[in-house]
Amino acid sequence: MQPGRLRLMIAALAFGAIAVPAQAATVRIVMENLVISPAEASAKVGDTIELVNKDVLTHTATARNGDFDVMMPPKKTATYVLEKPGSVDYYCRFHPNMKATLKIEP
Amino acid sequence: MFVRLGAAIAAITLVSGAALAEGKLTDPQIAHIAYTAGSIDIAAAKQAQTKATNKDVKAFADDMVRDHEAVNKQALDLVKKLNVTPEDNDTSKALSKAAADKLAELSKLSGAAYDKAYVANEVAYHKTVNGALETQLIPSASNAELKSLLQTGLKIFQGHEQHAEHVAAELK
Numbered sequence: 001m002q003p004g005r006l007r008l009m010i011a012a013l014a015f016g017a018i019a020v021p022a023q024a025a026t027v028r029i030v031m032e033n034l035v036i037s038p039a040e041a042s043a044k045v046g047d048t049i050e051l052v053n054k055d056v057l058t059h060t061a062t063a064r065n066g067d068f069d070v071m072m073p074p075k076k077t078a079t080y081v082l083e084k085p086g087s088v089d090y091y092c093r094f095h096p097n098m099k100a101t102l103k104i105e106p
Numbered sequence: 107m108f109v110r111l112g113a114a115i116a117a118i119t120l121v122s123g124a125a126l127a128e129g130k131l132t133d134p135q136i137a138h139i140a141y142t143a144g145s146i147d148i149a150a151a152k153q154a155q156t157k158a159t160n161k162d163v164k165a166f167a168d169d170m171v172r173d174h175e176a177v178n179k180q181a182l183d184l185v186k187k188l189n190v191t192p193e194d195n196d197t198s199k200a201l202s203k204a205a206a207d208k209l210a211e212l213s214k215l216s217g218a219a220y221d222k223a224y225v226a227n228e229v230a231y232h233k234t235v236n237g238a239l240e241t242q243l244i245p246s247a248s249n250a251e252l253k254s255l256l257q258t259g260l261k262i263f264q265g266h267e268q269h270a271e272h273v274a275a276e277l278k
Contacts, residue, residue: 034261056176057262074176094169096272097265 026050026079029100031059031072031092036100044105045085051078059098064089131195131246137185138192139201139243140256143235144178146205150231153209154224163221166228166273170266177259184255197238218277225274232267236260 024046030037032054043049053059053072061080062069067088072078085106092098131139147170154167185192208227215223239260247253 033258034265056180056258057173058176093165094172095262095265096269 024048024081028052029061029102031055031061031098034092034095034098036061036092036098038100040101040103042103042105043082045082047082047104049080049082049102051080053077058094060093061090062093064091069093131197131242132193133188133247133249133252134190134193135195135197136243136247136256137181137190137252138194138198139238140259141178141181141192142198142201143238144174144181146201147228147231148174148178149205149209150212150224150227153212157212157216157220158224159217160221160277162273162276163225166225166269169269170228173262173266177255177262180255184251188249188251190249222274222277225270225277228270229267229274232263232270236263236267239263 025043026048027041027043028050029041030052034055034057041049049061051061051070051072053074053076056074058071058073060069060071061078065086065088067084067086068080068090070078070080082102082104085104088102088104090100090102151167151170151174154163155171158164158167212220212223212227239256244253244256244260247256
């Protein structure tokens with residue numbers, strides 16, 4: 001690859017990275033077969049997390065620090081807008097083996 | 107209590123062994139066993155919802171009713187879809203008999219003694235059922251959808267077993 005083209009690509013990537021965060025994003029988190037994925041997700045304050053429950057069981061996304069507690073009925077999707085920054089460990093109250101982390105930047 | 111529990115497990119194992127010896131379990135039999143096993147845990151949990159005093163034990167019982175009802179509903183939907191009529195069998199009968207005895211035994215307890223006995227039985231019961239799922243029911247299931255539902259069930263019930271162990275440890 002020519003160095004010139006590489007620089008152009010880097011410039012394009014950088015531009016993309018700067019342009020995107022201007023708007024709040026939606027971060028998708030899936031609960032399937034009693035596993036939360038991704039196990040570690042990143043988002044920003046103001047972003048919406050979309051919690052997709054693919055199981056036949058009711059799940060919750062419950063923050064250990066008490067910041068949020070969202071319930072998802074079977075086969076349903078819930079959304080939640082992030083209000084506070086921090087690295088939040090959350091789990092399902094009904095299935096405590098289901099654990100994940102959400103890193104919320106200011 | 108533990109002696110009786112051991113006897114109940116032995117009875118289940120023995121009968122399962124007998125059923126296996128007669129030949130492979132059929133899908134209608136497997137569906138019946140799985141549904142019966144779920145119903146048993148729902149009945150135990152409903153008893154716990156009225157008798158348990160510890161809040162973690164109460165919450166665990168709520169979880170059991172919610173999950174096992176959800177899984178049993180899936181099982182009913184599946185047998186309907188597959189046009190299969192669940193068939194009663196010796197394993198189901200042994201499970202029901204042992205469960206009825208256990209329910210009667212637990213009904214005589216109260217307070218912390220009840221909580222401990224219920225949770226201890228939940229650990230043992232899920233262990234037994236998970237073992238049966240892993241070594242007998244799942245390998246014997248012919249229909250792919252039934253097998254898949256049993257595998258999902260196993261995953262859920264393994265979670266219950268660990269949850270029960272955790273609650274049991276907290277009670278000590």
